[in-house]
Structures are given as structure tokens and as C-alpha cells.
Amino acid sequence: MAVRRLLTISSFLLVLVLAIQPGVSGAVPQSSKKKTKSSKKQTHSSRLSPAALRKLQHMNRAFVASADLKPMAQQLLQFRPAQAYAGVEAYARKHQKDEAGPLAWMVLGYAHYLDKDYAQSLTDFQKANALQPVLGDYLDYLRASDYEGQQDTTSILKILQGFEEKYPDSLFVHDATLLYADAQAASGSPQKAAAFLEKHRQPTRADIEFALAKAYLKAGETTKATEIYRRLFYEMPLSPEADNAAVELHNMGEAVPAGSFEQRHARASMLLKNKRYTQAVAEFSSLVEQGPSASLPELQVEFATALYRDRKRDEAKKLFDALSQNQNASAEVRAQALYFLAEVARDKDDRDRHSQLISQLRTLAPDSVWFQEALLSAGNMYLLRKDMESAQRFYAEIFERQRNGRFSPYAHWKAAWLNYRLGKKDDAKRLFEEQIAFYPGSAEAANALYWRGRMAEEDHDLPVARAYYQKLSENFRYFYYANLGRDRLIKIGFTDVGEPPVLNKLKPLGLPAQTWEPPVDNLRVKRAQVLANAALYDFAVKEIQAAAEGSPPWEAVGTAQIYADSGSYNRAIETLKRAVPNYFSADLNQLPRPVWENLFPRPYWEDLKKHSLLNQLDPFLVASLIRQESEFNPAAYSRANAMGLMQLLPTVGKGMAKEVKLRGFSNTELFVPNINLQLGTRYFKRMVDHYNGQVEYALAAYNAGEDRVDEWRKANNFKDVEEFVESIPFTETREYVQAIKRNAVLYKLLYPKG
The missing domain is CATH 1.10.530.10 (Lysozyme)
Known part of the structure; x- marks a missing residue:
């Protein structure tokens, strides 16, 4: 006999029901009243050097003074109409005695730069000089960019000389390095450019390597340039510079970049792995003709896979057919070939052939991931064909063979659901409970709780039904099925709850303790806030993302807010989804109000x-x-x-x-x-x-x-x-x-x- 107890969730349900009724207000707090250690502002200004403290105070003043600059700056930088230019200039003149004025001139300078009015941009940046102590790297780099537009290499070299030493923590060090080296080469000193770039090769970056190769080529050191171009082509094939390197080598007389077999294979494999299928096909087509016989089956299966993914299915099928019958090929290679042949048969609706291939895979490689993939594909195929019996058999074989396999939680749920739909109640109950017991952390555990509760309702066992719905609401607070479960609880009442033992397997998803407030003495955070006031959103995001080691929650919150302020609501949502993946299992007061509002915005x-x-x-x-x-x-x-x-x-x-x-x-x-x-x-x-x-x-x-x-x-x-x-x-x-x-x-x- 189940123990009967009062449903502890009843008060939560009452709040929930009131909150979603039209015209009922005040049911949800507008901000969390709960204070935790993580929500207290940190005050560690004493850790800063006197110079850093002065810089922080300067940025604080600029941030406060420019609070009303953002709307007009955003309009100017987004559309750049004449009236917006006039409005920001008037603002700059009005605020010439405080820190907001120079910031407005910086906005005007950047807007003129975007409009390629480089002379006026330089004039505006000169008027922003009061920001030099706090945003000097921005002003210097942007001035250098203006000079680049004017093709004034002498001024570029002058303004960027010693940039890295002057601003060692600047986000522009990399870009300034490239611009400075390019100016050196353009002014007739490619050797100096190459020597300068050699000092900046770690960590390896494709654009630095390409610029270095160009400098060496211009300096007449063809051998060094060629080596770098080849390395770019083979070791960094996903970069834009790889294709540019191939063009440069072609101009130097290499129709195809020279490389070892190992280099060419590594390039082809990387292209295939990153879904560059057309390029991968081109690379593998020559490799399979020249590869050593010992590794030929492995090369051929990669080539055939690239062909299949590139929708050259007939060519792929011929190669897979040969591989599946090649007794010298490894079991893994043959299993992969059989899997893709089964996919081809599925595409052609050749059911007999598909069944034969699945049987061959079952015999050859029953523990292979390719067999698991094939079983999943077969289950999905029969489900689409409305053959639930066959579909559930394939799904069941997946978890019966490998309970903890990659596809097992999903396949177990599909088998459970199809048994329910087929009217096999005892099997469905058992499988629903197994889903909870075996895969309590799976995405489908919530599904199983709900439908097991529904089955208890159908059996008129309301205490057990309430227990499943209650656990569903507690552990999966705002999941789709948790909402449905609360609806069912409202219908069947809150009292008299059973205690099915399987529910003890479930632990609340919850959220780890979070630090939502940024440190008050973080210079990058304050700099990001000032830049955001100027509607320089891309710069602001880069600053806040560089503000701390790792990815603390406050970084995501700050980044999302900048995106939202800029109108990029989609980027704000995606940022927070990555930072708080379990937000649907959180209570409203577990996350700060701005997090919820940026996850669920209401523009327009x-x-x-x-x-x-x-x-x-x-x-x-x-x-x-x-x-x-x-x-x-x-x-x-x-x-x-x-x-x-x-x-x-x-x-x-x-x-x-x-x-x-x-x-x-x-x-x-x-x-x-x-x-x-x-x-x-x-x-x-x-x-x-x-x-x-x-x-x-x-x-x-x-x-x-x-x-x-x-x-x-x-x-x-x-x-x-x-x-x-x-x-x-x-x-x-x-x-x-x-x-x-x-x-x-x-x-x-x-x-x-x-």
C-alpha cells in the first residue's frame, strides 16, 4: 500500500496557475530576493596598482557621464544618416567638459571611418584624445586604420611603433602586428616585415603565416615563402589562407602544392571531418591511386564516405560494394561499408537488400558503432513507414546489446513509446520505469515520468500518478512534460501521493552555484561597459569575453546584455543557452531577472x-x-x-x-x-x-x-x-x-x- 502524504508542490502549482491567468499580476517576482554569496559585489580595488586604479576611476566617470549616448550612437553607427552625425556631434560639443564628449567624438570618428571619410575620421579621433589613458589602444589602432585607407604607410609605422609594448593587454595586438608588418613591406622593407612577423609566430595563426610568406616572397626568399605556403595548405586546410596559399604557389609554378603522402592524407581527412565534402573528394581521388597497399582499404572507405556525403551515391556504392567483399580489409572498414550500403538501400526503398545488409552487419561487427548506427537508422526508417512493430524491434536491439551505448537512452525511449502506442501495456510500463531507472539523466526521463503517470491514471491508481507528476515537476520544472504533468495534477488533486521506488533513482538536475555579478574592479568589464555606451558593441563583446580566465557566468550575462542592447537578440539567446543549458529545470528565483529576460525577450x-x-x-x-x-x-x-x-x-x-x-x-x-x-x-x-x-x-x-x-x-x-x-x-x-x-x-x- 503506497504511503499517502500531502503533495508538497501544491503551493507552487497555485502560484503557477495564478501567474498564467490573464489579468493576474504580481505572481512572479521581477527580480530575485534571494541573496547568496555569489550575488554579492566583490570589492577588491585595493588589489589594483595606482595607475590601474586611476584608469578604473576614469572609466567609471566615462561610463556614468555617457549613459544617454547609446541610442544616438547606435543610430549613427547602424545607418549613418546626416541627422545622426549632427546629433552625435551636438552631444559631443555639449559634453566637451566631461568624459562623455571624447567618447562621442570617438563614435563620430569610427562612423566616418566606416564611411571611408578617413580625413574627417582622423580629425574626430584627435578630439577624442582625452580618452588616451583608458582607450589609447583603440584610438591608435583606429587612426592607423585610417592611414591604411589613405595608403599612408609612413604614418602607420609611426603610430604603431611599439604598440605591443605600450599596450601589452590590448585586443588589437594581433591586428596591429599584421598592419604594421604590411606597412613595412609596402614601404620597401620586406626583410624587416619578415623579421618582425617571425617574433609573432606563436601561437600559430594562419593570417600571420600568410603575411610572413608574402614578406619573404617580396624579399626574394622564395624557399622560405614556399615552405610556409605549403604548410598552410596542408596543415590549416580550413582557413581562407589555405586557398590563397594554393593560388600563390600556382603563381610560383606549382600547379598542385607539393607535399608528402602523409600531409595530403591529413588534409583530406580534415576536410572530410569538417564537412568540406567536395574538396575532400578531390583530395582522396588522387590519394587512393598512390596510397600504399597496406592502408588502401582505409583510404578507400574515406573516399567512398566523401563521395556519399557529396551526393555522388552511385560512385560511392561501387566502392562500398568492393570494400564490403574485401577480405583483406579490417572488420571496421567492412562494417562502415555495410552501413553506408544499407543507407543506399534505404534511400532506394530496397527493403530486402536493406534487411540483408543489416544481417551481414549483425554477423560481422555486432559491437561496432556502425551496427548501432544502422539499427537506429532502420528504426527511424520503419517508424516513417508507420511499421511500429518493426521499428520498436530495431530500437530495442540497440539498448539490449549496449545498455550504455551512445544511442541507448533515445532508442530505449522510442521502444517504450512504441510499445505504449501498440497497446502493450505491461511492456510499456516496464520500459517507462526502466527509462527512469537506467537513464535518469537522459532527455527522455521527463517523457517517461509523464506517460507512466498517465498509465497509472488509466489504471485508476491516482496516488501513483500523482507521485510521477510531482517528481516530474520537481526535477524538470519548466520542461514541456512538467507543464503537462502539473495540468494533470490540477485535474486529479494534490493530496494522497504514492511512493514508487523507481523515483528514488532521479536526482534533481538543478543548477550549480553561480557568480552572476562581475568583479567591480575588472578593467575589461568596465571598458566593455563604456564601449557599449558608445554602441561599439563588437568591441565591447570582445572586451568582456577577454575579462576572465575560463567562462564565468557573469561573462555570458554581460555578453548577452550587450547583444540584446545592440538588437542581436538571437545572439543573446544563444549565448545564455550555452552558459545555462539546464535553465528549464531552474526556479525563476534561481537565475537573475536579466538572464530570464534575455533568454525570453520581447522585442517588437x-x-x-x-x-x-x-x-x-x-x-x-x-x-x-x-x-x-x-x-x-x-x-x-x-x-x-x-x-x-x-x-x-x-x-x-x-x-x-x-x-x-x-x-x-x-x-x-x-x-x-x-x-x-x-x-x-x-x-x-x-x-x-x-x-x-x-x-x-x-x-x-x-x-x-x-x-x-x-x-x-x-x-x-x-x-x-x-x-x-x-x-x-x-x-x-x-x-x-x-x-x-x-x-x-x-x-x-x-x-x-x-
Whole structure:
């Protein structure tokens, strides 16, 4: 008999329900009240030297004085209209007696540099000289860049002489080195340029090496130049300089860069590994003709793989066929060949041949990663063909052979789910519980908790159902299935909870202790803040990313805020996703409010809300959809030609524009946020109406198309929409729907007043 106890999550659920109800405010704190050691500001200014302390104080004054410069500086640097120039200049003159004035002149200088008005840029930078103690490296390097535009090598050499000694910690040391050496070579001293660059070869960088080779060539030292060009071509094949080196060598008489077999093989393998398939094919095609017989099968399988990836499938198949029958080839090579042959058979829908190849792999290399790959591909193939029995057998074989294999957690979940869909209740229960016990840290553990709870409900064992839903909510706070689990708890009540032993396997994902506040005495952080006030965002990001060893959380927070201030919301979101990967398992008060707001931003909110409500859509759902589609990048352009915030195809945009009587519509207007929102919300509304208001179907159709969604619904007998979502055969579409539904809940919690 399960122990019955009061559901401790009830108070949390009450807050959650109140927070997401329209018109209810104040349910979510706007900032964390919880204070931890990590949130206390650090005051270590005493560690700074007197010079550094003076610099910090100067930057503090500049930061405070220039707080209102950012909007006009951003407009100037982004668009550079005449009125913006005039506005920033007026600001500079108004603030000529404080630190904001020189910063404004620096903005003007950089804007004129971007407009290639180098003479005026130099004049403006001269007026920014008061910043020399704190941003001297910026002023010197940017002046040198102006002189480069004027082809004034003498002035470049003068201003950059001793740059590295003067500014040893500058982020411009590398670029200044290249510019100084180029000026030396251009002024008739290539030997000096080469000697200067030789001192800067560590760590190895392709651009330094290429500049050094050019200097040696200009100095007449052809042998040294040739050696460097060849090394660039073979050892750094992914760099732009590698292709340029090949051009230089060709001009010197080498049609193909000379290199050893080992060098050529290393280059080809690196190209293949980094998905440069066309280039890899070209390299391997000659290698296989000249390679030693002992390593020929390994070369051939790499070549065949490159051909397959480069969509030269017939050529690849011939080579894989030969390799699969080559008794001199290793078992690993033959297994790889069999895997790709199975993929070719799958592509051609040759089921008998596919089955034969899987059997051969099972006999030849049952423990090979290629066999695991083949089993996974086979399971996916039969799932797409709606053959659930066959699909679950292949998925089951993966984890039965290797419980802790790379694909085992996912395959175990797919087998569990397909048993559930096939009505094999006992097997499904066992597999759901195994998923929790064997793979408690897997992404699918939340799925198993929810559906095991649903099965307990179906068996009228409500205490056990509540236990699964409670654990789901505790461990996976804002995951898609945790939100669904709380909905079920609201329906079946909060009291009388069982204690299934398997739940003891689960440990909260949680978040490690974080230091969210940057050190107050970090000069780079303060410099980044000053540069951000000047809307010099790229420079500001580089400064804050160089502000500490490793990647402390405060660095990501600062970087994301700079990106958000610049309007690059997508880059802010991605920065924080990498820094806090488990944020969906955190309570709202575990992360600072700015972190949540930059993870779930609301740009264009008034237009978004207006067009959503005009189409009877939930604005938070639309915001969540946009976050998934473009991450609020209005210039987003996909490989499928989808455009703008809501990623509309031109044909869709044209059709919607006609419906709303938007005259003179052109495709480029899809990059205009207000127009994209107007047309996108109307398009999404049509889909919602098509599915009688069921947004999960509409979201799936928005991603995969209405025809596919209609086919999936028709081919299966789903008990409810949750079964449909989990059964979507396209991983991308399934995760897309779940993410948007999940994110909409967080939007409502974060912004309860709308």
C-alpha cells in the first residue's frame, strides 16, 4: 500500500496557475530576493596598482557621464544618416567638459571611418584624445586604420611603433602586428616585415603565416615563402589562407602544392571531418591511386564516405560494394561499408537488400558503432513507414546489446513509446520505469515520468500518478512534460501521493552555484561597459569575453546584455543557452531577472501583441513561435528561403499580403518586423482555424506542412493531442512543437501583466 502524504508542490502549482491567468499580476517576482554569496559585489580595488586604479576611476566617470549616448550612437553607427552625425556631434560639443564628449567624438570618428571619410575620421579621433589613458589602444589602432585607407604607410609605422609594448593587454595586438608588418613591406622593407612577423609566430595563426610568406616572397626568399605556403595548405586546410596559399604557389609554378603522402592524407581527412565534402573528394581521388597497399582499404572507405556525403551515391556504392567483399580489409572498414550500403538501400526503398545488409552487419561487427548506427537508422526508417512493430524491434536491439551505448537512452525511449502506442501495456510500463531507472539523466526521463503517470491514471491508481507528476515537476520544472504533468495534477488533486521506488533513482538536475555579478574592479568589464555606451558593441563583446580566465557566468550575462542592447537578440539567446543549458529545470528565483529576460525577450512587443490579438492568437504563443523560428532576428533567412521574424516563404507572404490588401508588396518587406508580424500572424491564424483551434496541430503544420500533419493524424488513432505530439515522426517537428508550448508558459510566468 503506497504511503499517502500531502503533495508538497501544491503551493507552487497555485502560484503557477495564478501567474498564467490573464489579468493576474504580481505572481512572479521581477527580480530575485534571494541573496547568496555569489550575488554579492566583490570589492577588491585595493588589489589594483595606482595607475590601474586611476584608469578604473576614469572609466567609471566615462561610463556614468555617457549613459544617454547609446541610442544616438547606435543610430549613427547602424545607418549613418546626416541627422545622426549632427546629433552625435551636438552631444559631443555639449559634453566637451566631461568624459562623455571624447567618447562621442570617438563614435563620430569610427562612423566616418566606416564611411571611408578617413580625413574627417582622423580629425574626430584627435578630439577624442582625452580618452588616451583608458582607450589609447583603440584610438591608435583606429587612426592607423585610417592611414591604411589613405595608403599612408609612413604614418602607420609611426603610430604603431611599439604598440605591443605600450599596450601589452590590448585586443588589437594581433591586428596591429599584421598592419604594421604590411606597412613595412609596402614601404620597401620586406626583410624587416619578415623579421618582425617571425617574433609573432606563436601561437600559430594562419593570417600571420600568410603575411610572413608574402614578406619573404617580396624579399626574394622564395624557399622560405614556399615552405610556409605549403604548410598552410596542408596543415590549416580550413582557413581562407589555405586557398590563397594554393593560388600563390600556382603563381610560383606549382600547379598542385607539393607535399608528402602523409600531409595530403591529413588534409583530406580534415576536410572530410569538417564537412568540406567536395574538396575532400578531390583530395582522396588522387590519394587512393598512390596510397600504399597496406592502408588502401582505409583510404578507400574515406573516399567512398566523401563521395556519399557529396551526393555522388552511385560512385560511392561501387566502392562500398568492393570494400564490403574485401577480405583483406579490417572488420571496421567492412562494417562502415555495410552501413553506408544499407543507407543506399534505404534511400532506394530496397527493403530486402536493406534487411540483408543489416544481417551481414549483425554477423560481422555486432559491437561496432556502425551496427548501432544502422539499427537506429532502420528504426527511424520503419517508424516513417508507420511499421511500429518493426521499428520498436530495431530500437530495442540497440539498448539490449549496449545498455550504455551512445544511442541507448533515445532508442530505449522510442521502444517504450512504441510499445505504449501498440497497446502493450505491461511492456510499456516496464520500459517507462526502466527509462527512469537506467537513464535518469537522459532527455527522455521527463517523457517517461509523464506517460507512466498517465498509465497509472488509466489504471485508476491516482496516488501513483500523482507521485510521477510531482517528481516530474520537481526535477524538470519548466520542461514541456512538467507543464503537462502539473495540468494533470490540477485535474486529479494534490493530496494522497504514492511512493514508487523507481523515483528514488532521479536526482534533481538543478543548477550549480553561480557568480552572476562581475568583479567591480575588472578593467575589461568596465571598458566593455563604456564601449557599449558608445554602441561599439563588437568591441565591447570582445572586451568582456577577454575579462576572465575560463567562462564565468557573469561573462555570458554581460555578453548577452550587450547583444540584446545592440538588437542581436538571437545572439543573446544563444549565448545564455550555452552558459545555462539546464535553465528549464531552474526556479525563476534561481537565475537573475536579466538572464530570464534575455533568454525570453520581447522585442517588437506592441506590434506583436496588436497583430496577435487582431487574429485571436495568444501573444505569448506567437512570441514563443518567433523565438523558435528566428530568435527575434528580423533579417533571418533560411536555406528554404523563409524570411524574417516568423520565417515566411515569399509565396506565403505574397498570398497573405493580398488578403490584407497590402499594396505594392515585395519579398524584401518580409524583413520589416511589423509587416512580417502582420502577415505571419494571419498565416498562423489560418492554420489554427484549419485545426479547429488545436494549436499543437497548427504548430506542427507551420513546421512540417499541413499535408504531413493531416497524413499523420489520419494514419493513427490518437487518444489525445499529447499522444499526437509525442508520435510526430520528424524529430525536428516534434521538438519544435514541444519547445513552443513550453516557452509560452515561461513567457506568461515572466510577464504576467502581458
